Amino acid sequence: MPANNPRKRTDPRVRRTRRLLRDALISQMLERDFASISIKEVTERAEVAYVTFFRHYDSLEQLLMEVLDEGLGELLLRIEMLAKKSDDSDLETEGRLIFEYAGQKADLFQILFKSPSVARVRKKVVRNIAATFRQSCLPLARSGHPMATAMLSHHIATSLLALIEWWLDNRMEPAPAQMGKVYKSLIIDSAVGAVNSVSAVPG
Amino acid sequence: MPANNPRKRTDPRVRRTRRLLRDALISQMLERDFASISIKEVTERAEVAYVTFFRHYDSLEQLLMEVLDEGLGELLLRIEMLAKKSDDSDLETEGRLIFEYAGQKADLFQILFKSPSVARVRKKVVRNIAATFRQSCLPLARSGHPMATAMLSHHIATSLLALIEWWLDNRMEPAPAQMGKVYKSLIIDSAVGAVNSVSAVPG
DNA sequence: TCCTTTTTGTTATACTGTGTAACAATTGTG
DNA sequence: CACAATTGTTACACAGTATAACAAAAAGGA
Numbered sequence: 001m002p003a004n005n006p007r008k009r010t011d012p013r014v015r016r017t018r019r020l021l022r023d024a025l026i027s028q029m030l031e032r033d034f035a036s037i038s039i040k041e042v043t044e045r046a047e048v049a050y051v052t053f054f055r056h057y058d059s060l061e062q063l064l065m066e067v068l069d070e071g072l073g074e075l076l077l078r079i080e081m082l083a084k085k086s087d088d089s090d091l092e093t094e095g096r097l098i099f100e101y102a103g104q105k106a107d108l109f110q111i112l113f114k115s116p117s118v119a120r121v122r123k124k125v126v127r128n129i130a131a132t133f134r135q136s137c138l139p140l141a142r143s144g145h146p147m148a149t150a151m152l153s154h155h156i157a158t159s160l161l162a163l164i165e166w167w168l169d170n171r172m173e174p175a176p177a178q179m180g181k182v183y184k185s186l187i188i189d190s191a192v193g194a195v196n197s198v199s200a201v202p203g
Numbered sequence: 204m205p206a207n208n209p210r211k212r213t214d215p216r217v218r219r220t221r222r223l224l225r226d227a228l229i230s231q232m233l234e235r236d237f238a239s240i241s242i243k244e245v246t247e248r249a250e251v252a253y254v255t256f257f258r259h260y261d262s263l264e265q266l267l268m269e270v271l272d273e274g275l276g277e278l279l280l281r282i283e284m285l286a287k288k289s290d291d292s293d294l295e296t297e298g299r300l301i302f303e304y305a306g307q308k309a310d311l312f313q314i315l316f317k318s319p320s321v322a323r324v325r326k327k328v329v330r331n332i333a334a335t336f337r338q339s340c341l342p343l344a345r346s347g348h349p350m351a352t353a354m355l356s357h358h359i360a361t362s363l364l365a366l367i368e369w370w371l372d373n374r375m376e377p378a379p380a381q382m383g384k385v386y387k388s389l390i391i392d393s394a395v396g397a398v399n400s401v402s403a404v405p406g
Numbered sequence: 407t408c409c410t411t412t413t414t415g416t417t418a419t420a421c422t423g424t425g426t427a428a429c430a431a432t433t434g435t436g
Numbered sequence: 437c438a439c440a441a442t443t444g445t446t447a448c449a450c451a452g453t454a455t456a457a458c459a460a461a462a463a464g465g466a
Contacts (some may be wrong), residue, residue, distance in 0.1 A: 013433065013442055037239055038423060049444045054425065096383035101366045103375055113368045132279060151369060155389060158365035159358060164305045165316045166357045172306055180299035182397075186358060190393025194385075215460065216413055241452060252415050259452065408466085415460070422453075432443070 018056055020046035022067050025060070030107060034115040064111075071108040075101060129157035152191050159187045170172065221259055223249035225270050228263070233310060237267065237318040267314075274311040278304060332360035353393050362390045 024046035028037045039060060043050045057063045078101055102109055130153040160183065167179060215298040226251035242263060246253045260266045261303050270281065281304055305312055370382060 011434070011442070015263070017443080039425095040423065051426085051445085052443060055442080070316060085395065092380075092383040092387050096379045098363070099367070099370060099379035099382040106371060106375075109367060109371055110215070113364075113371070131281070139319075150373075151366075151385070152389075154369045155362060155366065159362055161355075162361035162365070163358065164302070164312060166354060167302060168305065168316070170313055170353075172309075175298045176302035176306065177295075179302040180295040182354070183301070184295050186355075186394065186397040188295065188396060191389065193396070194389040194393060214413070214463070220414080242452065242454095253413060254416085254455085258413080407462105410466100411462105413462075416458085419456090420453100421455105421457085422443085422451105424451080426448085426450105428445100428447090430443105430445075430446105432441105432448105434439105434441075436437105436439085 014052070017046075017048055017052060018066075020048055021053065021056065021063060022070070024048075025063055025067055026107060028112065029111045029115060034111075060138075068108065068112060071105060072112070073096075075105070126157045126161060129160065130154045133158075150151070152194070156187055156191055163187070210324075220249075220251055220255060221269075223251055224256065224266060225273070227251075228266055229272055229310060231313065232267075232318060233315045237263070237314075249329065271311065274308060275315070278308070297341060329357070329360045329364060332363065333357045335360075355397070360391055361395055366390070 021042060024042045025037070027045060028042060036059065040050055040051050042060070042063075043053050057066075075098075078098055129151075163179070163183065163186075167173075224245060227245045228240070229247060231245060240263065243253055245263070245266075246256050254341050260269075276303075281301055333353075366382070366386065366389075370376075
């Protein structure tokens with residue numbers, strides 16, 4: 001594995017090989033699950049020798065990291081601009097730019113989310129929870145907008161799971177009672193309060 | 204693969220085998236990444252013959268599905284109760300019960316979130332985005348509570364990514380301009396509005 | 407208990423993918 | 437051109453998947 005020295009300009013053969021491998025992996029991941037993709041398949045599609053892969057990467061996951069780091073770097077820049085805004089109209093504009101960017105780089109986002117080795121399991125759980133909220137959550141039912149309801153229930157489900165994940169990573173602090181309050185204000189009250197603001201959404 | 208006939212009581216040997224395999228997989232996944240676990244390892248830990256695995260499951264992922272379906276079924280029941288509540292105090296109570304349940308079944312939630320084949324990549328992206336918000340988001344900086352800030356920035360990052368994921372799955376509808384409004388009201392305004400309500404959180 | 411059925415264990419085997427080594431061929435650079 | 441670095445080719449050891457055939461053990465009904 002040649003050192004990635006930023007001072008020296010890298011050998012054009014190395015740049016070419018790595019670019020071919022990145023493109024081949026992206027191409028494969030738009031078709032198959034990441035876990036089912038073999039190094040042999042990637043090198044064959046990239047038209048690069050099998051052993052050459054191991055001269056640049058230790059694993060397919062490392063290559064995937066490079067692909068996403070390269071591709072989503074611009075996203076972080078846009079999010080940084082977005083996070084600095086405090087004016088309301090600018091917030092909306094930057095939010096729109098984020099989604100326009102996501103539309104342009106749809107391939108990479110699909111890869112980030114869709115690769116179903118384990119993500120499929122998580123997605124299934126999210127769908128179940130969202131369906132539960134969609135059927136049972138009274139404030140959601142009152143909104144009456146099907147698309148808004150679908151979006152809100154999905155938002156609530158993912159937010160709840162993400163909050164549980166963060167809480168477990170944070171050694172289960174603060175206590176469940178506090179988290180109950182957080183859940184109510186940050187997720188439910190917020191979503192219910194947003195129903196009115198989002199009522200202009202077609203559905 | 205014997206049919207899972209719910210009418211007939213299943214053979215005790217089958218129940219025993221499947222239980223041993225489920226427990227072995229859970230035990231393994233608390234130590235290693237799911238992608239690195241082999242069927243051989245699971246059957247050895249379960250003290251079951253290697254070939255017996257294929258008499259019950261087609262893949263390790265199928266076994267994982269069964270583990271999570273079994274273990275998280277109660278979560279859906281609690282969430283359903285939670286979603287039906289409209290009284291504020293009950294909402295808090297049910298929210299607390301959710302997190303107490305998550306604490307009891309911490310093993311399963313760890314498995315659901317931690318298995319880092321692809322989830323690790325996603326988690327890294329979430330951390331990057333959350334850090335961006337934590338450093339740049341002015342309303343967050345004003346809150347002054349470190350733990351609340353960490354929790355809120357994580358919530359914003361996961362919510363934004365989840366919203367993008369839903370939007371891509373929904374064939375990029377509604378238009379980015381509408382999504383910009385949704386982003387503002389559902390994520391930012393909600394989080395900012397929750398800062399005050401959550402100010403009692405220690406940190 | 408005896409008999410039948412079902413499940414599990416044992417062994418062998420074909421196949422695919424990983425990772426390394428040695429050496430030849432090609433390409434970039436001074 | 438000559439040297440250095442990269443890539444390609446071939447061979448090999450190893451681990452994991454998946455199936456088949458047959459023996460052993462356990463369950464359930466008469």
